[in-house]
Amino acid sequence: MNTCPTATGETLDNEQIYKLREKVPSDEELYTMAGIFKAISDPTRLKIIYLLRHGELCACEIIAVLEKPQPTVSHHLSILKNVGLLKWRKEGIWMHYQLSDPQIIEIIGHFLKK
Secondary structure, three states: OOOOOOOOOOOOOHHHHHHHHHHOOOHHHHHHHHHHHHHOOOHHHHHHHHHHOOOOEEHHHHHHHHOOOHHHHHHHHHHHHHOOOEEEEEEOOEEEEEEOOOOHHHHHHHHHOO
């Protein structure tokens, strides 16, 4: 198999190519990662994440802070839940949300550092 030279002018053999291929996450893992990135790429969902960094909030509180209609906020909360970024519990008729991992704020911030 012909391969192009690397930056050092060498070419990779089949074993080196196989080792590199092993370092790449599986398609399933990449699909999950892409879903998380898509979920946090929306400004409203980022606002929700930043609101929840201070602790658990009821859906009605999130609606009030965001000043958005209940269906819109529910849609965004559902997306964040589906990718595993939120935990929730029901109390009577109200849903309460919190971050499943508070470190998500640090991870997002890491990407924004210049």
